[in-house]
Amino acid sequence: MKYISTRGQAPSLSFEEVVLTGLASDGGLYVPETLPQFSHEEIASWAGLSYQELAFKVMSPFVAGEIPDADLRRLIDDAYAGFRHEAIAPLVQTGHNEWILELFQGPTLAFKDFALQFLGHLLDYILKKRDQKVVVMGATSGDTGSAAIEGCRRCENIDIFILHPHNRVSNVQRRQMTTVLEGNVHNIALDGNFDDCQNMVKASFADQSFLPQGRQLVAVNSINWARIMAQIVYYFYASLALGGPARPVSFSVPTGNFGDIFAGYLASRMGLPIDQLVIATNSNDILHRAISSNDHSKHELQHTLSPSMDIMVSSNFERMLFDLYDRDGAAIAALMEEFKSGAMHLSEGALTRARELFASHKVDDARMLEVIRDVFEKTEYLLDPHTAIGVEAARATRRNRDLPMVCLATAHPAKFPEAVRQAGQETDPQLPHHMADLFQREERYEVLPNDTETVHKFMREHLAC
Ligand SMILES: *Cc1c(COP(=O)(O)O)cnc(C)c1O
Numbered sequence: 001m002k003y004i005s006t007r008g009q010a011p012s013l014s015f016e017e018v019v020l021t022g023l024a025s026d027g028g029l030y031v032p033e034t035l036p037q038f039s040h041e042e043i044a045s046w047a048g049l050s051y052q053e054l055a056f057k058v059m060s061p062f063v064a065g066e067i068p069d070a071d072l073r074r075l076i077d078d079a080y081a082g083f084r085h086e087a088i089a090p091l092v093q094t095g096h097n098e099w100i101l102e103l104f105q106g107p108t109l110a111f112k113d114f115a116l117q118f119l120g121h122l123l124d125y126i127l128k129k130r131d132q133k134v135v136v137m138g139a140t141s142g143d144t145g146s147a148a149i150e151g152c153r154r155c156e157n158i159d160i161f162i163l164h165p166h167n168r169v170s171n172v173q174r175r176q177m178t179t180v181l182e183g184n185v186h187n188i189a190l191d192g193n194f195d196d197c198q199n200m201v202k203a204s205f206a207d208q209s210f211l212p213q214g215r216q217l218v219a220v221n222s223i224n225w226a227r228i229m230a231q232i233v234y235y236f237y238a239s240l241a242l243g244g245p246a247r248p249v250s251f252s253v254p255t256g257n258f259g260d261i262f263a264g265y266l267a268s269r270m271g272l273p274i275d276q277l278v279i280a281t282n283s284n285d286i287l288h289r290a291i292s293s294n295d296h297s298k299h300e301l302q303h304t305l306s307p308s309m310d311i312m313v314s315s316n317f318e319r320m321l322f323d324l325y326d327r328d329g330a331a332i333a334a335l336m337e338e339f340k341s342g343a344m345h346l347s348e349g350a351l352t353r354a355r356e357l358f359a360s361h362k363v364d365d366a367r368m369l370e371v372i373r374d375v376f377e378k379t380e381y382l383l384d385p386h387t388a389i390g391v392e393a394a395r396a397t398r399r400n401r402d403l404p405m406v407c408l409a410t411a412h413p414a415k416f417p418e419a420v421r422q423a424g425q426e427t428d429p430q431l432p433h434h435m436a437d438l439f440q441r442e443e444r445y446e447v448l449p450n451d452t453e454t455v456h457k458f459m460r461e462h463l464a465c
Pocket residue numbers: 110111112143144222254255256257258259260261308309386410411
C-alpha cells in the first residue's frame with residue numbers, strides 16, 4: 001500500500017516510511033492511496049471474532065506487502081495484552097438503543113492507548129528491522145503524553161521526550177507520565193503554556209540539526225497515520241456486537257483533533273454501514289460551526305473541564321476534506337492557504353456530502369455537568385466529562401431511534417476528578433487497581449525554561465539509547 005499527501009506535492013511513501021514521518025514535505029498529511037473495501041458478506045463473516053482477530057482483518061490491507069501476517073498478529077496481541085478487560089472495547093447500555101463503548105480499559109485510562117500501545121510496538125518492530133534509533137518528541141496537554149510514554153517505555157530503539165506545560169496539567173495526568181522511570185523516558189515540564197510546548201516541538205521537527213548524526217524525530221500525535229489506522233477497528237467491533245453489518249449503527253465521538261472520528265469515517269468508507277457520525281465538541285466548536293453553518297474560523301482557545309478537546313484547529317479535518325474534494329491535492333492546498341487568514345469556506349458540494357453522514361453539536365461545561373449528574377441518577381453509570389459531551393450530542397442530534405447509537409467513552413472518570421466533583425459526586429472516582437498507588441510513586445521530571453537551545457541541549461545530553 002502506498003501513502004500520498006493531502007496536498008499532492010510530496011513523494012508517495014510506503015507504510016513503514018509513513019509511520020516514521022510526521023507531516024508530508026508539502027505541509028499535508030499522509031493518507032492511503034486507496035482504501036480497502038469490505039463487502040457486507042465479508043464483514044458479517046467476522047461476527048464473533050475477538051478484538052485482536054478483528055484488528056488483524058481490518059488492518060492487514062493497510063500494511064500489505066510490508067509486514068508479514070504472523071508479525072502483524074504478534075504486534076496486535078502485544079499491543080492489547082495490557083488492557084484490563086477481556087473484550088478490550090466493551091459495550092455498556094445506558095438507554096434505549098443507547099450504548100457506551102468503553103475505550104478507557106488500556107493502561108493510561110484514555111482511548112489514546114488503542115493507537116499508542118500499537119504504535120509503540122510497531123515502531124520497535126520497524127526500527128529493529130532497520131537497525132535504526134529514533135527520538136520521539138511530543139507536546140501534551142494531558143492524555144497523549146502518558147499514552148505515548150506507556151507505549152514507548154519498553155522500546156529499545158527509542159528515546160521519548162514529552163513536553164508538558166509546568167503546573168498546568170492535572171495531578172493524575174502528570175503522575176501518569178512522570179512516574180515512569182525507564183531511562184529512555186524523559187519528561188520536560190516547560191515554563192510556559194501548551195502552545196509554547198507545541199511551538200517548541202514544531203520548531204524542533206523543522207530543524208533537527210541539534211540531534212546527533214543519524215537520529216531523526218518521530219511524531220506520535222494523531223497526524224501519524226498508524227494511530228488513525230488502529231482506531232478504525234473498534235467501529236467494526238462495536239457494530240458487529242450490535243447487529244451490524246445487517247443493521248446500521250450510529251456513533252457519537254467527543255472530538256478534538258478529529259483523529260478518532262476520522263477513523264469512523266474511514267470505517268464507513270470501507271463498507272461498514274454507519275447511519276450517523278456525530279461530531280461532539282465542547283466550547284471549542286470550530287468543527288460544529290463548520291458543519292452546521294460553514295463557519296470554519298479560528299476563535300480564541302477556551303479552557304474547559306474537558307481539556308483533551310481544548311483544541312483551536314483540528315488537524316485531521318484536512319484528511320477528510322481531501323476526500324470531500326475528490327482527492328484533489330491542489331484544491332486542499334488552496335483551501336489551507338485560505339485558512340492562513342484565519343477562516344476557510346467549504347464548497348457547497350463538500351458540505352452537502354459531509355452532512356449526509358455527519359451531524360454536530362456543541363456542549364458547554366454547565367450542560368456537560370448536568371449530563372454527568374443526570375446519567376448517574378438514572379443508571380448509576382459515571383461518565384467522564386469528554387464522554388458526557390458525546391452522550392449529550394448523541395441525544396440532541398440522533399435521527400433514528402430504532403438504530404443503536406454508540407457513544408465513545410474516551411476516558412475513565414477517575415482521570416478527571418475535578419469535573420466529577422463539580423457534577424455533584426461526593427467521593428472521587430476510584431483509580432483502577434493497577435494505578436491505586438499512583439500518588440505514592442516516585443516522580444522524575446525536569447523543569448526547563450521556554451528556550452529552544454536549553455531544551456535541545458537537555459535532549460542531546462540525555463539520549464539513553
Ligand atoms: C484526545 C482525546 C479526545 C479527542 O480525540 P481526537 O482524536 O483528538 O478528536 C477526546 N477525549 C479524550 C479523553 C481524549 O484524550
